[in-house]
Amino acid sequence: MARILIVEDNPDLLMILGQLLSVEHEVLTARRGEDGIALVRTERPDVVILDVQLPSMDGIEAGIWMKRETQPAPVPILVLTGLAGAADQEAILASGCCDLYLAKPAPLARIRESVDQLLSGARTLL
16 A cells, blocks of 8 residues: 655645545645645655645645655655646646646546556656
8 A cells, every 4th residue: 555645725626636545545635835745754655646836835846845855766746736838837847846747627537547657666747
C-alpha cells in the first residue's frame, strides 16, 4: 500500500480524491503548501498530488521545496490544476516542480492512472 499526499484547498475535491485513492492507498491530506511540505518531511509519501493555486504558498513553490526536501530521490509529484492555459502549463513545467501535469477537470480514471504511473517509476510530462 503506497502513501499518497494530496495537497488541495478545495474541500470537495480533496474529499473526492481521498475517497478515490484510499481504496488502494494510504491517503494523507493538506490544504496549504506549507502543511504539505511538513507532511513530506515527516511522512515521506510515495506520491504527491499538488494543486497550484493554494493559499499562502502556491503549489509551484511548494513542489520545488518538496523536491529539495526529498533529495537524492525526489518525491514524484502530479500537479493537478485549474491553470490550463498554454502559458500557465509552460511555466509550471519549466519550474521543475512536477513529474506529471493534469489540467482540471481531469477524469478520475486519468488521475488514478497518473498516480499508478508515478508509483511504477514512469515520469513523463503530459
